[in-house]
């Protein structure tokens with residue numbers, strides 16, 4: 001039995017450095033309920049609507 005602190009936050013933001021551009025970070029938003037990435041700050045997602053390297057690293061379900 002483990003007690004977890006119940007936080008009201010459902011999402012966690014994880015910064016992952018880009019492999020392509022040093023110093024550029026993907027700010028991936030992770031849904032803590034599903035454990036999957038739901039959004040990212042980068043252009044791949046925000047403009048192209050494609051899961052990026054960062055999102056795939058966190059975990060992304062491509063079931064669209």
Ligand SMILES: [Zn+2]
Nearest residue numbers: 026040042052
């Ligand atoms: Zn990204």
